Every structure is written in structure tokens, then in C-alpha cells.
Amino acid sequence: MENKKLPENLSGVHIHFVGIKGTGMAALVEIFYHNGSIITGSDVSEKFYTDEILSQLKIIPTVFSEDNITKDIQYVVYSSAYKIDKNPELIKAVELKIPCLLYSEALGQYSNLAYSCGVCGVHGKTSTTGLAGTILSELDLPSQVLAGSVINSFGGKCTYTSKNFAESASKKNSYFVAETCEYQRHFMSFCPQKIILTSVESDHQDYYPHYEDIRDAFVDYICKLPKNGDLIYCIDDKGCVDTVNELKKHRDDINLIPYGFTAFGDYRISELKLENEKQSFNISCLGNAELSVPGKHEVLDSVAAVALI
Template sequence: MLYEAKKVHFVGIGGIGISALAKLLSRRGAEVTGSDLMTSSVTRELEIEGKRVFIGHSAENVPTDCDLIIYSPAVPENNPERVVARERGVSEMSYPEALGELSREFRTIAVAGTNGKSTTTAMLGLILEEAGFDPTVVVGTKVPSFKHGNTRIGKGGSWLVVEACEYREHFLNLHPEFVVITNIEEDHLDYYRDLDHIREAFQKFVDQVPEIGRVIFNADDITCHSLIYKNCVSFGEHNGEYRAINRISGLGQQTFELWLDNNNLGNIVLQVPGNFNVMNAMAAAVTALVIGAPFGAVQAGLEKFFGVWRRFERVGSFRGADVFSDYGHHPTAIRGTLEAAREFFPGRRIILCFQPHQHERTKSLFNEFVEALAGADVLVLPEIFEVAGRTEDTDVSSRDLVEAIKEKFPVKEVFFASDLSDAEQMLNTIVQENDVLIVQGAGDVDELARGIVL
């Protein structure tokens, strides 16, 4: 169904993942249109590439000769474009279903995990490109090294590297030969009951890997280690067949040695900070080696990796401070980002403007957020971002986080902002020359980061 369609309409085309699929199908010859609730950098890029994008949802947006509707999981069944498509007998697929169909056409590597999926996917794509595998890559961020940003379109290669989302078990639509698991933690608790429920979903996922395939997993992660694998390869700093040893971090660069059992394979140089990026690089490197890439390509691909959109991305300066935008919205991601900032910018004041993402996540991981956020020198917390398409209780506020942090860490400078405009005004009075300002969250807080910089 996916490849037979000549005219495909995407509902929710502004999503970072679904827009990658739109670009891919367009390059394969399909006529692509789409709609989204609001204009964004993603919709503007699609329009620059010549695709027709409607802002707002209406039955009139759907072309009369449309063959297929692909919709974001956030788009409800009563969306007017989905309704008119059904009335006309047009086939529908969700984005995860479409990605699953795509994965049937390739030898697919699916990168999963609570944190690090996008970066690992991008790193692996660059390594395989360096090794001559000519992969197609679909990733939930923009990669400067990829011509099309959130996708790399191979010219006939048999490999697909795809970011696999665990939300609502979406990754079970995929048909991977290889699975990479970066880590497994509590998240998406508006759907999952608890960590055991999440573990069950990951177990189903790895059970889908065929006998000829492999699961590459983080052996330092307790939940990853608890899964039952048919065929697996492990990595880690402290555990695993492959290990990172002798990590050295300095200004703007870090290095480590990659060992397989008792053999030093060689040195790896990274241009991105943080211990979490060493783990991401290990996941990508080990996967590439398992499928036959030479170690030289691993080294070259990783050394050329300068980061991705909204993953500790430097976006400019503000009042003499370096400004970084980051997508992280889980306590583990916050901790990792702050640790990376302190490693790369020793002695400088770290200001974090963090917009919590989703009330249920904030409520379920409240204590973990309090501890993680306290790692910054100064905190500005805008109100929680409400996620489109999800109904949830709103009985928790960023103000509650501020009060809890102040109670536990009385000397900490912590401020509540009612919205992004309020946050910007606060930053105008707080930020000083030589500070490091991190603007973090999965909502619309990135607009603040890019709006204030020079």
C-alpha cells in the first residue's frame, strides 16, 4: 500500500518523524501534500522543498485524487481530513504503521530506548555512510550532515536505520533485523503503568528480532540486562563485551578507547560532550561493527559527528552568554546535559530554563525532576507544556517543582515563569556575560532559545 500510492496526504506533517517519511516518499516519486495545526520550521522547510502544506485541518485540504492518508498518532479519528478520507474510501495508515511497512523493504536497524535514540540513530547513519553502506535513515531530529535534515535517502542501499519510539508500543509495528537498546527507564506513564509494563513492551520488541538478527544492548542498564535475548551483543562502561575505557574530556572534545573483551580496538574521538554521548557512540559503533563495518569507518564517522538539532545544540549568544537548545525532557537527560555542560565549560555559571513536557510525566517523576533540576546554578521553569492529542490531569504545575526545589535546596536560585514571554523577561535580568544558558524541553521552548540569540 505504501509504495503503490501515487498521491499521499499527511495529517500532522509538521512532526519531526512523519515529515521525514514525507520527504522519503516524495523522493520515491509520490506527490505529497500535508497539513498541520501551526507553522513551524519543519513545515517551512517542506514548503521550500516544494510540498504543499496547509495550516489548520479541513476536509478541503485532502486532494480529491488522494491514494493514501498517513496521520500522526496525535491526530484523532474525528479529524475532518481523516473523516473525509474514510467517506471517499481512501486508505489510512498511522505514521508508526507506515514506518513498519517501510521497514519490510530493507534490512532494518531499529534504535530504541528512553534516552539517546536520535543521537545514536544519527551517529550510526554517519558511520554506515562512511563505510559505504549507503543507508536510508529516518530520525526524530535534524542532522546537519544529512542533506534532508531528518532523513538520509539512500540511492539503492539495502539498509534502513530508524529511530524506534516506544510510546504506546509504536515500535511493535517495525520489522527489524537488528535492534539497539540504549537504556530503559520510566517514561510515558500516561500509557504505561510502571517500569515493569515498559519492560514487557521492550521484551515483545526484542522477541520480534529473527534468528539471523541481533540485539545490541546497554549492559550497564539493569532493565536492559533483565530482558531475555535470543542473540545479543552487549556494551557498556562497566559491563559488556564491548567497553569504553580511559575516557578523557577536555574543552570541546572527548576521547575514549573501545575494547572488545581484552582487545583494544582503538581510540574514538567525539566532538560532542557528556558521558551519555560516549554511551550513544558505543551503541552506534558496536552496531556498525556487528553488521560488518570496518573500525576505521567507525572512527571517521564519529569524529565527523558534530551533534544534531536540539541535542545540546549551540544556537548563539545572549547578553554575552553561550545559549544551547536541548530536547531532553526526562530527569536522566537533564542530569546528563548539565554534567556535559560542566565538563565542557568548567567554572562557568550554568543557567537552565526548563519547560516540563506533559503533566503525567511531571507528576510521576516529580522527585526525580527535583533532584535533576537542582544540578543547575540558576533555574527558570516555565509552566508545563500541554501535549496535543493527549488528555491528562493538570493537577501539577511547574510552580510545584519550584516550591519543592526551594524547600530541599534553600540556597538555590529558582524562578517560576507563567509562560515563555515571562521566562524571557526573567532571563533578561538574570543572564550575565560568560554564563552558559541551556534552554531545555520537548515543547515549544526552543522558540525562546532561537528568539533571544544574536
């Protein structure tokens, strides 16, 4: 197999996506498209909501066939729903010695090219990622954001790319915020400089039969932070607090930044009330804030996004 490492400059690089209609895959297509990559892809014939997203990029998926794999393809990215020794396109790609990367591997390699921030947690990671992107869209910073679902403020897409992203001299000068998934430890491929941890509890019991298993996966992920890296965590969540306490047994060089109603420091939330169909609250470091979406959990997610940016 050839070198699987993605180049820093993705402009003009031909990447073929196997399972291109998946939510995460289509989102990664958008990210690579805005880096100037040449994108092709395949999937089943059934229509999905991602067909509309792909059509806006002038990408028309083909049905799976080994004929779709040609020598001009430089990389293949594939969904974990397909096996490299079963799918006809992946079999052909291996025969042609085209580098094949799982979605999580491709996302992880891309994250290593920028100043990347991972958003994780059993609940709340999608809305937190979306809120972080909404804040970034108001700032003059070269940035991209990838969420695990459609975000209204992203124009009904799963990603956001700033208007000045292409002008950045190097991806190391740009920000990349991504929702990172704990299932099967997929987030271990990601290369974070900062992490938001929204919640930890027992989940995905087919892979994590005990609570300690999933907690320890989050600990391992957080340990990927560099020295003096930031962990922004919800102090109101019992599982987050437990995870941080376990983390302290392994690392003492990570900056711990709590947020929540019981937090100390800059990101303490207080004075929450509902006024004129908006949630009004106070953030210690900023003062009064308002949120148009309902739910106490959305207040927590918004403050996590503020702490990240």
C-alpha cells in the same frame, strides 16, 4: 477500506499527510519524497520549524479541509494527534475508501521493505540514531536514516538519504535505520532486523503505570527480531540488563551484543579521558577513538552506533 499495504515501489504514488508539520511526520515525508512519491499534506495554520524543511521539498501544507481529499490520492498517512472519525480529511478519506495509515503503521510498513534497524530506549535513541547516520554517510552503502529530532550532521533535518540510495535495485538491498518510540507501543509496528536498546526505566506513566509495564513492552518489541537477529544493548544500564534477563525467558535465539564500560567482547569502552576539548577512549574491536561532543552518554551512544554499522 481498501488494502492498506504500501507498495514496494513508491515512485509516483500520491500520499497525503494529515498533520504534516509534526516532527515525525515531516521526517517520514522526507523519506517518501526520496522514494519518488507525490506528497501533499495539511495541518494547522501556525508556523513550525518543519515548514522550512517542507518548503525545501517544495511542499506547501494546506489548512485542514475535506476539500483537500481527492480521488487521485492513493494513501493517507495521519498523525496520532488526529482521530479518524473526527478530522474532516480523515472522514472524507474513509468515505472515498482511501487507505489510511497511522504514522507508526506507515513507518512500520516502510521498514518491512528494507533491511531495517530500530533504535529504542527511554534515553539516548535520538543521538544514537544521528550518530549511526553520520557513520553511514561516510560509507558507500545505499541507506536512509530517520531520527526523532533535527540532527546537525543531517544538514539541520531529521533524516539522511545516501547519494546512491536511488541506484539500489531493491529496497531489500538498502539499509534503513530509524528511531522507534515506545510510547503506546508504537514501535510494535516496526519490522527490525537489528535493534539497539540504549536504556530502560519508568516513563510515560499515563500508559505504563509500573516499571514492569514499560520493560515488558521493550521485551515484546525485541521479540520481533528474526531468528539470530542482533540485540545491541547497553550493559551499563540496569534497566537494559533487566530487560535482557526477561527476554531470555522468551527467546534463546537472539544474538546479544553488549556495549559499555563494563561490557565484555568487541564493544567494551575503556581509557576515557578529555583531551583538547575532545573525548578520547578505546573500543576493544577498533582501538582509539575520539568524539567532539561532550558527555559520557554520548560515548556510549557512539559505540552503540559503531556496533550497529
